[in-house]
Amino acid sequence: MPDEVQNDLIPSSYGALSGYRVLDFGWVLAGAIPGMALADMGAEVIKVETRQRLDYMRMGRPIVGDQPDPEQNPMFHNVNRGKLSVTLNISEPEAVELAKRLVARCDVVIENFSPGVMDRLGLGYETLRAIKPDIVMASISSTGQDGPLRDLRAYAPSIGALSGLDSTMGYEGGGPLGLKHAFGDICGALHAVFAIASALYRRNQTGEGCYIDVSMLRATVVTQGIGLMEHALTGRSLRPRGNYDPTMVPYGNYPCAGEDKWISIAVASQEEWQGLVAAMRNPAWADDQRFRSQYRRQRHRREIDALVSGWTAQHDPDVLTDLLQGQGVAAAPVLSAEERLFHPHFMERGLYNDIDHPALGAEPVFNLMWNLSKTPSTVRSHAPLMGQHNRQVLCGTLGLAENELAELEERQVVY
Amino acid sequence: MTYSLLSGLRVLEIGSMLSAPYCGKLLADAGASVVKLESPETGDPARRYGPWPDDNPHPERSGLFLYLNANKQGVTANLETPTGRGIMRRLAASSDVVVHNVRPADMDRCGLDYDLLAADNLDLVMASISPWGLSGPWRDYKAYDINLAAAGGICEGLGEAEREPLTFGTPEVGYFAGMAAASSIVMALLARETHGGQHIDIAEAETMAGLYNGPEALMAVYQWRVTRRTGHHALDFPYPNCILRCKDGHIFVGSPEGRQWGRLLQIMGSPEWSQEQRFRNRTAMNNLYADEVDGYVESWLADYTKAELLEIALEHRIPLAPVRTYDEVRADPSLADLFVVIERDDTGPVSYPGTPYGLSGDNSVPPSPAPTLGQHNPPILCDELGYSPEELVKLYQTGII
Numbered sequence: 072m073p074d075e076v077q078n079d080l081i082p083s084s085y086g087a088l089s090g091y092r093v094l095d096f097g098w099v100l101a102g103a104i105p106g107m108a109l110a111d112m113g114a115e116v117i118k119v120e121t122r123q124r125l126d127y128m129r130m131g132r133p134i135v136g137d138q139p140d141p142e143q144n145p146m147f148h149n150v151n152r153g154k155l156s157v158t159l160n161i162s163e164p165e166a167v168e169l170a171k172r173l174v175a176r177c178d179v180v181i182e183n184f185s186p187g188v189m190d191r192l193g194l195g196y197e198t199l200r201a202i203k204p205d206i207v208m209a210s211i212s213s214t215g216q217d218g219p220l221r222d223l224r225a226y227a228p229s230i231g232a233l234s235g236l237d238s239t240m241g242y243e244g245g246g247p248l249g250l251k252h253a254f255g256d257i258c259g260a261l262h263a264v265f266a267i268a269s270a271l272y273r274r275n276q277t278g279e280g281c282y283i284d285v286s287m288l289r290a291t292v293v294t295q296g297i298g299l300m301e302h303a304l305t306g307r308s309l310r311p312r313g314n315y316d317p318t319m320v321p322y323g324n325y326p327c328a329g330e331d332k333w334i335s336i337a338v339a340s341q342e343e344w345q346g347l348v349a350a351m352r353n354p355a356w357a358d359d360q361r362f363r364s365q366y367r368r369q370r371h372r373r374e375i376d377a378l379v380s381g382w383t384a385q386h387d388p389d390v391l392t393d394l395l396q397g398q399g400v401a402a403a404p405v406l407s408a409e410e411r412l413f414h415p416h417f418m419e420r421g422l423y424n425d426i427d428h429p430a431l432g433a434e435p436v437f438n439l440m441w442n443l444s445k446t447p448s449t450v451r452s453h454a455p456l457m458g459q460h461n462r463q464v465l466c467g468t469l470g471l472a473e474n475e476l477a478e479l480e481e482r483q484v485v486y
Numbered sequence: 487m488t489y490s491l492l493s494g495l496r497v498l499e500i501g502s503m504l505s506a507p508y509c510g511k512l513l514a515d516a517g518a519s520v521v522k523l524e525s526p527e528t529g530d531p532a533r534r535y536g537p538w539p540d541d542n543p544h545p546e547r548s549g550l551f552l553y554l555n556a557n558k559q560g561v562t563a564n565l566e567t568p569t570g571r572g573i574m575r576r577l578a579a580s581s582d583v584v585v586h587n588v589r590p591a592d593m594d595r596c597g598l599d600y601d602l603l604a605a606d607n608l609d610l611v612m613a614s615i616s617p618w619g620l621s622g623p624w625r626d627y628k629a630y631d632i633n634l635a636a637a638g639g640i641c642e643g644l645g646e647a648e649r650e651p652l653t654f655g656t657p658e659v660g661y662f663a664g665m666a667a668a669s670s671i672v673m674a675l676l677a678r679e680t681h682g683g684q685h686i687d688i689a690e691a692e693t694m695a696g697l698y699n700g701p702e703a704l705m706a707v708y709q710w711r712v713t714r715r716t717g718h719h720a721l722d723f724p725y726p727n728c729i730l731r732c733k734d735g736h737i738f739v740g741s742p743e744g745r746q747w748g749r750l751l752q753i754m755g756s757p758e759w760s761q762e763q764r765f766r767n768r769t770a771m772n773n774l775y776a777d778e779v780d781g782y783v784e785s786w787l788a789d790y791t792k793a794e795l796l797e798i799a800l801e802h803r804i805p806l807a808p809v810r811t812y813d814e815v816r817a818d819p820s821l822a823d824l825f826v827v828i829e830r831d832d833t834g835p836v837s838y839p840g841t842p843y844g845l846s847g848d849n850s851v852p853p854s855p856a857p858t859l860g861q862h863n864p865p866i867l868c869d870e871l872g873y874s875p876e877e878l879v880k881l882y883q884t885g886i887i
Contacts, residue, residue: 087677104697112673134708145708149701196846215844218820223800224746228727229807232738235815237729239655242645247736247809248652249729251643251720257698261665266843268672269491269516275676276494284844289824293839297656298812300549301537303837308811314632314653318535322632324641324650333651335636337629392627401628403637403691405651408706408713411639411695416624422692423703435707437700441670442619442687444600446677 086113087446091271093179094119094170095154096194098126100227100253101211101287102183103150104260105267109179110153111439111448117177117464118154118455119170122486123162129457134431141457142430148454149436152426156455157464160486165479167193172469175202178274179267183211186221196282205280207270209263213255215286225288230255234291235298241311248311258294259287320368321347321375324405325383327391333405334388336379336395341365346398350391351382428453461485487826487840487850488557492672493517498577499558500565500586500598502530504631504660505615505667505690507554509585512668514557515841515853518583521866522555522857523574526562526887529859530555539833545859546832552856553838556828560857561866562887570886571597576871579606583671587615587663591626600685610683611674613667619689629691631657638694639702643713643720651715662693719776724768726750729809730780732787736809737795739783744768749802754786830855863887 091114095106098120110116120126128150129141157173159166171194174180180199182189189195189210196208210216213225214233223229231237231250241248263285270281292299298309314323316337324333338344344365348357356362356378361371368375383391388404395402406414412423412435423435439448465471465485479485495518499510507522507530514520524530532554533545561577564570574597578584584603588596593614597603604610614620617629632653635641641651667688674684695703702713714721718728724747726739741747747768751760759782765771771779787795792808799806808814815821816837826840833855841850867873867887881887
């Protein structure tokens with residue numbers, strides 16, 4: 072039985088946002104992360120979802136058995152942990168009414184439906200504000216609530232392309248390879264979290280809520296400071312340059328002993344160069360006049376890359392990292408996902424923790440690592456099962472009678 | 487643009503390059519009053535990073551510095567001297583927030599000891615941003631952007647299988663650490679009445695290995711998706727999910743939903759190759775035949791410009807997206823109001839990226855330009871901290887400010 076699952080591992084009173092309540096229509100990735108962060112910080116986050124249209128993140132290949140199962144997506148478990156789940160089929164007007172009643176008891180509403188959907192459902196900001204005048208509402212979209220790109224079908228790589236981010240991502244002289252990460256989702260979600268928290272700060276001072284419009288495209292564009300300033304000040308548009316920094320040589324990922332092992336090394340100053348030379352045990356070539364100063368080394372980047380690679384290729388990346396850091400040189404291995412999970416530094420700090428999930432048992436989730444000394448971010452419970460908290464929220468918070476809930480479930484309003 | 491969300495809030499930023507300065511910028515753009523403290527000799531290293539107007543380098547005109555430090559006031563203090571640390575301590579005592587990215591190994595020497603600063607200001611919220619965090623075996627290890635990207639999971643899957651792993655085209659990690667710090671700071675402020683001040687530890691590497699790439703690590707545990715360097719293709723997605731060449735550049739072509747792919751094929755004239763049995767399963771098509779299919783699709787794309795393809799994307803609801811260069815991002819009329827022009831005597835008007843989120847009912851005001859080195863020493867040290875003009879001169883002559 073879902074409601075028998077122990078789902079309050081850590082009392083929320085320890086959180087910075089203890090006492091705040093969030094109604095979370097967010098789904099997939101960008102929409103789910105803000106609620107996750109607020110829950111990790113102690114807010115009560117009620118995820119509104121429905122079997123009528125499953126959160127995409129609940130879909131995918133099952134891990135146990137071979138039947139589709141909405142409780143088995145590890146990505147979903149990561150970005151929805153700590154939330155409560157209420158299943159409201161908001162294509163039904165009665166479900167929309169229940170959502171509105173919940174809004175009256177919330178501080179924050181989050182959503183990332185396509186622009187215009189909340190208005191069509193009767194859950195737009197003006198409506199919600201009439202219900203709860205100081206509500207803070209955040210909408211997250213790919214390309215904004217207005218404008219000519221608003222209805223563009225856009226996924227994470229679309230944002231990388233449109234923002235300029237991808238235009239410099241590749242080998243020197245080659246085309247843009249593109250960044251296949253959800254950079255824009257995470258960037259948009261984090262800006263949303265900041266804006267939501269700041270809006271709550273002002274609300275506490277003035278009593279005023281507000282509507283926040285975060286576009287992943289805009290959030291990504293503002294992280295392109297160097298490229299955009301280059302264009303503004305020199306008229307040039309940067310192109311792919313491989314692993315390159317205008318102030319550092321060497322700067323790159325260098326091959327190591329072993330299969331597909333690499334180490335990143337970056338040298339910014341004369342002292343760091345001397346540290347690198349000492350770590351290499353003072354090879355004769357390092358004395359060459361071509362490499363005597365940072366300025367000269369900039370002009371002989373390729374030769375230095377080849378010579379440093381010749382040295383790194385003989386060694387293990389972890390051994391080299393300690394050796395180089397011991398000489399004051401910035402170095403770190405290129406870590407794979409498994410290596411990050413079991414990395415001694417990350418393990419000691421608790422970056423990943425195992426958490427029990429009813430469908431999959433113990434599985435690791437990442438910690439937010441917003442380490443506030445008195446109220447640190449904490450993974451408070453596993454991601455909710457579909458509708459796990461229907462009774463707690465709809466009967467407990469809203470005060471529906473048990474038989475009312477049963478009847479709403481029967482008619483698939485709560486579904 | 488500047489909002490009023492955090493008006494009245496006083497922030498002291500001791501930041502260099504990206505992370506703490508971006509945190510300070512988020513707070514300043516949200517309305518906080520941010521004082522940036524720099525070393526009197528060289529200031530923030532971003533002053534020496536560039537780019538510069540017309541390639542004419544000058545520490546007061548570095549584009550990265552001007553962008554990240556607009557809307558702040560600037561003071562100088564040499565934290566290697568007791569008097570300099572005293573100035574910093576007095577500024578911290580009258581601030582709500584201190585944010586810095588001084589390396590953990592240098593924090594005590596620079597007077598950035600939370601307990602010491604909180605002794606004068608019990609409600610102080612201080613955020614320390616560092617490459618690896620304030621604890622753990624790598625606490626004192628150095629890192630630049632590529633090292634954080636390498637350890638944080640950015641590089642492992644970027645690039646060609648036979649070549650070196652790649653990182654971001656320009657430094658990016660600091661932005662994520664800045665966002666994490668700024669969010670944490672405001673949350674600590676929300677909890678201040680109950681809990682008082684707090685010290686916040688944000689590790690740049692963990693913003694990447696955690697929130698950015700944490701789910702990937704979990705997927706690897708289940709062997710659901712294994713990240714490998716496969717050039718412009720990513721394994722285990724339905725084809726297409728890649729950047730391809732078109733008439734005047736490159737375009738991202740995606741179609742996660744079958745009907746999107748169907749529409750795209752229709753527009754391409756339902757080509758014969760698309761009917762082949764081996765292309766029935768689009769994930770197999772991606773993993774086994776991507777290079778071959780790229781050729782077919784590119785022969786169609788070659789007749790269209792990025793702008794024409796964007797029109798097709800909008801009309802037919804297909805996820806095509808031009809890979810825009812920075813001049814093209816700047817030229818997008820729908821982003822025009824994202825940029826803000828700031829004028830300073832020595833740079834003239836320059837257009838900067840502004841605040842990425844919109845806010846109802848808040849009349850945003852244009853930001854002020856980034857401070858020159860020590861520009862606000864007189865108003866802040868004399869008017870606020872009470873140094874006399876004679877003392878100010880002495881502090882300058884002795885290299886403290």
